[in-house]
Amino acid sequence: MLSIRDLVTSYGNIEALRGISLDAAEGEVTCLLGPNGAGKTTTLFTIAGILTAKSGAVVLNGEDMTRLRAAEVVSRGIALVPENRLVFPRMDVEDNLRAGAYSRRASAAEIAADVADMYRRFPRLEERKDQLAGTLSGGEQQMLAIARGLMARPRILLMDEPSIGLAPMIVAEIFDIIRELNREGVTILLVEQNARMALDVAHKFYLIEGGRITFSGSPGEIEQDEVIQRAYLGSRQG
Template sequence: MLEIRDIHTSYGKIAALKGVSLDIADGGLTCLLGPNGAGKTTLIWTIAGILKARAGSMKLDGEEIAGLRAPQIVGKGIVTVPENRLVFPEMTVRDNLIAGSFSRRKDKGGVARDLEEVLERFPRLRERANQDAGTLSGGEQQMLAVGRALMARPKILLMDEPSTGLAPIIVEEIFQIIGQLRDEGKTIFLVEQNAHMALDYADHFYLLEQGHVTFGGVPGEVDHDELIQRAYLGARKAS
């Protein structure tokens, strides 16, 4: 669905992405792993149009989208669940969700149906629909961030570190939600530090180091590569 070829992105004179190429397959969960500072969030922001690539190509279903502004990218169906949730704290849960549908605000009937579907998917958001988002727990805010993104009817869901700052039991719940979305056929590009959890759900993964993709494959291949396991994922505990 999304083909990324030789993308270069810089912060001033500092190169963050140095020729990144990867594919995000339709209807699957593609995971990007790598150490802090590797450029993972930079890639998310570049795909989302928040940062402009200095060179390279990004094609969505064959259409070049590199250089489009962030609202245009959303209009094409690429929607981000940002790191640290970034919900609107002084707006209600309901209004946060409706804000996610800004690109299709003329479709009032469709927005109303999608709002009901999101509240059905996340019962705790229904219970707190009239509360300010800033009063929610971290896990509830993450659910809200996912629900807000779904309100845009994304073709591709970009998820940046959804487990950040959450208790382990909540992380498991969030990944169950991600797995449900994948099983429903949603296309997901997941950036995640919790490599073991991410690989349990991923269909394909890439490793990013110092702005370069250094490996790509399916999760089962990781267990057969001691170097990659030690360098990026840590040693698994013996069972």
């Protein structure tokens, strides 16, 4: 579905991505693992059109997205749930959701129906729909950020470290949401440092180190790899 070939992205002279290739299959959760500064967020930003690739290609269902800008990428079905949530703090929950649908140019009735759909999926957001987003708890803000991403009706949802800065119990809740979304058929490309949690939801893993993919495989394969075990899963055998 989403296919990335030899992607190179640089900040000035520093190459952050040195030729990344990966595939995210329809209906699956694909997880990008890796240490800080390895290029995980850069990969998502390049796919989303916030950064422009120097070379390589980003292709969604056969359509080349490499040179498109952020607004065009969103309207073609790739939505980003950013790291640290970045909800609009002084707008209420409902306006945050509407902002998520900005790229669609849908009618007011359609958007209202989708907002209602989000409330059904996330009842906690409905309870707080008139509250300013900045007054929500961290977990609720993450729910809102996910719901806001879904409001764009994406064909694939990019999620950048949804567990960051959240208490373990809330992290479990967020991963339940990811699992639930995936069961409903949402394709997800997930960037995570919390490999242990990701292991339960993802179908395919890519390990990115120093701007290169150094390993890829199924959850089973990743659990058998001793190096990854030691570095990312904090295994007891190591």
